[in-house]
Amino acid sequence: MYQRMLGLTTIVALALGTLVTLYGQDGVPAPDSSKAEKQKVPASVMSDGSALAQVQSNPTYRTQQPYYTPPQPQAESSEGTSRRLPSYRSAYPSTTPQSGQAPTGQPSAYRSQIGETPSTPTGGPTVDERYRPPAGTMPTTERLPAQGSRYPATEATSPYTRRAPERIGARYADTSEGPAGELPNPQEETTAEPPQETEVTPTIEVEESQPVNSVPPADSKTVLREIEMPVLVVTSTGPEEIVMKKEANFEIAISNRGQVDAENVHATITLPDWAELIFARPSLPSQVSQFPESNEPISWKIDRLPAGKSQNLTLRLIPKSGEPMLMNIEVTSAPTVASTEINVLEPKLAMEIEGSDEALYGRLQVYRLNLSNPGTADAEEVLLKLYPTTPGENAPATHRLGTLRAGEKKVIELELTPRQGGTLKIKSEAFANGGLSAQAEQSVLVRKPALKIAVDGPKFRYAGSSGTYRATVANPGNASARNIQVIALVPPGASFVSCSEGGRYEEELGKVTWRFTDLPPEGEQEVSWRCELNEPGVTRAQAACAADGDLRDSAAGITEVEAIADLLFTVSDPRGPIPVGEQVDYEIRLANRGTKAAENIQINAFLSAGLNPIAAAGGPKFSLHRGQVTFEPIASLGPGQEVTLQISAVATGSGNLVFRAELRCEALDLSIAEEESTRFYSDELKSETSEDKEKTPATTRSRYGRIGLQG
Structure with a gap:
């Protein structure tokens, strides 16, 4: 709507300007401008910054459309928070008051009901001006119920279109327009009619001015960059009427009324085919392409047009037809590019495990889990998962950490007490909104001592x-x-x-x-x-x-x-020499030093010739024989037991006589022999000859047999 009003007002202004030029302000036709001095008609500068090229008001000239078309305003949102466009004040105000609004200078019919002054003070602002919000502010519109209304105001479908209350004090409101300066009488009775749902313009509203950015919302917008653009104004001057086949001069001026330079300005001037171009001469060095023979458009290129400067192009041509000559001028320039660097904030998650890669079995070890946000934005809804050291042992432990600010670092201490040897893994993962994730893993070698003992000893031993x-x-x-x-x-x-x-x-x-x-x-x-x-x-x-x-x-x-029987068998003889005929006693001692009883032990005694046994004692039964004593076998001799046998004998001759004792144990597969030699002498003094000595038997002791025994 705003753009349409703008275009309509511009067309009306141009039409009125043309009429004033042709007939003058008093309605008298203007003098012939062909005989007068050339006058420049400035181009109209639109409120949106575009330039409208103008030529003399001769109706045969064609007005060039603006070379720059401002962006069309976006359609108004149907939401209640849509922004209100500023009003466009036309030079020719409308004489028809809008619905619900009094004519200029008159108060609104319903503002008087909420305490407003019913008339405008002399010299003061009009009602429209008093209720127009200040520049740079966004009006906030509230809906107030009319006095005496029993129906609450309904929600408006937009900030500019509201549903008026249908009934005021049991009477219907008269919203018809009366003559200027007249107000409806609230006391006048009207005929009651059923209420109707009608979409009307608002009749009761209060506008309060607030700064647009007083309380910025969560998605508040910030002006990133403002860019100024060059404002080009094209002015063409020359005679309003020219004579066929006579030279005529025209001047085209391009001015830059903006605050920045215009780059690559290109003007294309198109003439009818029957207009012969003599020359096109720029005021400053610039590139002009002209083709007099082919009647191609004139191309005028200006590399740079500084702000506040202008350049002219003089054209000389000869019309060869009596038709109105249309001169079309099209001006373009390099587009203005605005580059704005916008910081993009990015949250990040980083995690590491700090601690030794070795741990002792059964000993507490502390590890530090460092979770940080090295990014530039906050990481939200951070979730931490700790996995068991042994896969499949338990479910992961979950901890919610909330928001992790940009640059913030959190340290979580983990206590580990290994209960098994080998290699364990400490694994953790962190997640946050936006698909953020981080993980850390550390292998820990659990050092565990072990003890093994082995005993080595003899495999077999005899008792004792x-x-x-x-x-x-x-x-x-x-x-x-x-x-x-x-x-x-x-x-x-x-x-x-x-x-x-x-x-x-x-x-x-x-x-x-x-x-x-x-x-x-x-x-x-x-x-x-x-x-x-x-x-x-x-x-x-x-x-x-x-x-x-x-x-x-x-x-x-x-x-x-x-266990084994260990028999000790010994023979003791009397100390000699002993006289012949004197009784001597021999002792046989048997002891079991082993750990097992010796059974069925047979003991026999043998005497040399000339030595006769006369008695025996101390053991089992015995029998005496010539030169021999036989004992009955000893049935058993336990460990540590001893048996002592005594044998008495008398020597009948002198010399060295032998006493021999033998032991045999079949169970032990043992045979033992003991011998003792005793010297006997007679009472008669008699010297021994060497021959007698040779007859004396030689004796030895042996545990295993009889040696050199004669009898």
Whole structure:
């Protein structure tokens, strides 16, 4: 509507200007301008900044349309918050008052009902002027109900079109227009009619001025850049009437009335085919293309036209026809380009995990999760997810962090206590509105010490013998074991003998203890202890180790202990020499030093010739024979038991006589022989000859047989 009113007013102004030029202000025709001096008719400058080229008011000339067409205003929005366009004040105001509005100088019919002055003071502003909002402000329109109305005002469909109240004080409002200066009488009775839904112009409104940007909304707009454009005005001067086949001069001026220079100004001048161009001469050096023969349009190019400057082009031509000559001028210039750099704010998410890539088993380790926004805008609805260190163990833990401001950094501490060895993964992800995401992951090697113990000892021993056991403690883990303790138990039926360095034997507890401060990865430590194995059977030599972190291990060495009878068989002879005929006693001693009873033991005694047994005692039954004593077998001789046999004998001759005792045990597959030699002498003094010595038998002691015994 605004653009249409603007165009209509411009056309009316041009028409009136033409009439004034032709007939004068008093209606008298203007003098012949062909005989008068040339006069310049300035081009009209439109309120929107466009230039309208004008020529002399001769109706045979054609007026060039504006070379620049301002952008058309956007259609008014149907929303109630649409902006009101400023009113265009025409030089020729309309004499018809609009509906709901009194003529200029008269108050509105309904403003008097809300306390307004019913008339305009002398010399004061009109009603329209008093209610026009100040420049640069946006009017806010409120809907007030009329006095006496029982129906509330309905919502307007636009800020400029409202539904008037249909009934005021049980009477219908008279909205008809009366003569200027007359107001409807609110006291006059009218005939009641049913209310009708009618779209009418507003009759009651109050406008309050507010700054447009007093409270900027969330999507408030900011003026990014204002650009000024050159304003070109084209003025053509010359005679209004020319004579056919006579030269005529015309001058075309292009002025830049703007504040900035115009670039690449191009004017195209088109003449009829029967108009012969003599020359086209610019006032300043510029590029002019003219084709007198082909009657092509004249091209006038100006590289730069500074602000406030103008250039002229003089044309000389000869009309060769009596028709009205139309001179068409088209002017263009390089478009004005406005470049505006707009900052685009971008939120970002960055995340990293700060902490050691190694952790000790069972020991608390703290990690720092750094979540930051390195962008230039806030990250909204930030959601943090923490995944379990073991995949599939639990669902991810979710934490809502809200808004993370631009440049802000949040630190989340994570406590990790490893309960298994190997490699664990700490993984976290963050999300925010706008598809933002970030993730961080760190592998953690869990160092865990380990303890292994092995016991080595004899596999077989006879009862009563001793055995040495060794325990080896190893750390096959990847971390040092702390405060290691090794304990070795003395097996039942065994007795402690000794231990390696550092061990402490506790007799009441039957154990040996060693302590070590540290055992590095892949390290080993060996301890040993010695025991006497007294009981037959399977002996378990147990050992155990322990360290910090609830590390434990145990092992045992197995030894098979076998019991055996160990017989000690000895013969004691009297101290000699002994006189012949005197009784001598020989003693046979049998002891079982083993751990098993010896059974069916056979003992026999043999005497040399000249030495006769006379008696025996201390053992089983016996029988005396010439040079021999035979004992009945001993049924059993238990461990630690002893048997002492005595045999009495009398020598009948002098010399070295031999006493021999033999033991045989089939169960033990054992044969033992013991011999003793005794020298006997007679009471008669007699010297021995070498021959007698040679006759004396030689004797030896043997455990396994009779040697050199004669009888």
